[in-house]
Amino acid sequence: MDRVSFIASVQELTSRDRDLAKIINTIGYPPQWQRDPGFATLMQIILEQQVSLASAKATFERLNNVVEKLTPESFLALNDLELKRIGFSRQKTRYGRELAQAIVDEVLDLNGLAKLDDLTIRKKLTTIKGIGDWTVDMYLMMALQRRDIFPSKDLAVAIAIQEIKNLSTRPTSRELESIAKLWQPYRAIATKILWHYYLNRQFN
Numbered sequence: 001m002d003r004v005s006f007i008a009s010v011q012e013l014t015s016r017d018r019d020l021a022k023i024i025n026t027i028g029y030p031p032q033w034q035r036d037p038g039f040a041t042l043m044q045i046i047l048e049q050q051v052s053l054a055s056a057k058a059t060f061e062r063l064n065n066v067v068e069k070l071t072p073e074s075f076l077a078l079n080d081l082e083l084k085r086i087g088f089s090r091q092k093t094r095y096g097r098e099l100a101q102a103i104v105d106e107v108l109d110l111n112g113l114a115k116l117d118d119l120t121i122r123k124k125l126t127t128i129k130g131i132g133d134w135t136v137d138m139y140l141m142m143a144l145q146r147r148d149i150f151p152s153k154d155l156a157v158a159i160a161i162q163e164i165k166n167l168s169t170r171p172t173s174r175e176l177e178s179i180a181k182l183w184q185p186y187r188a189i190a191t192k193i194l195w196h197y198y199l200n201r202q203f204n
Helices: 003-016 018-027 039-047 053-066 072-076 080-086 090-104 110-115 118-125 133-142 155-164 173-183 187-203
Strands: none
Touching: 003 018, 003 173, 003 187, 018 155, 018 187, 039 053, 039 072, 039 090, 039 133, 053 080, 072 090, 080 090, 110 118, 118 133, 133 187, 155 173, 155 187, 173 187
8 A cells, every 4th residue: 555545544534533533633644564575574473472562673683683584494494592592482483483384385375465365365374373363464464555454452452442432441352343343444554543642652
């Protein structure tokens, strides 16, 4: 999605939801948060599972520093001790290897995913151990720039919605999905507005 289309989608959302409009009016438009499709981005998202973005970023940078180019083959060439030194847990070492091996064995064609619909991509990626719905959501939103993905299990989204909607308790995934119906077919763009709020809320 180009920036013009992205901004038009944001404007459509703010015309529907005054809480999203308030975010834009207060702190401006969100970044588009684009990443290149491929193994490296999916590996980075796996590292971001259930840890801080800063921690995942540091591990990802160390990983890139020990290989000439991050590919499934170069990842599989690293042993357990090397990955542990980089910052990989045993679990994420396993997940990384499962993904890399699936690509090497041509079980998974990452390059071909862009041609497929969201549901088919989700089915293909979640057959790989360590890749669940949240990881797929991030890949669809960041790498493939799909506009109607909604990560209902994302903690930052839940916190942002609780705060901007003045809810007494943190909404459940089901409640988040119900709230997000208003934003279809631009739920991924709404999510980026919510992330923008979450990352800047200490300054509000």
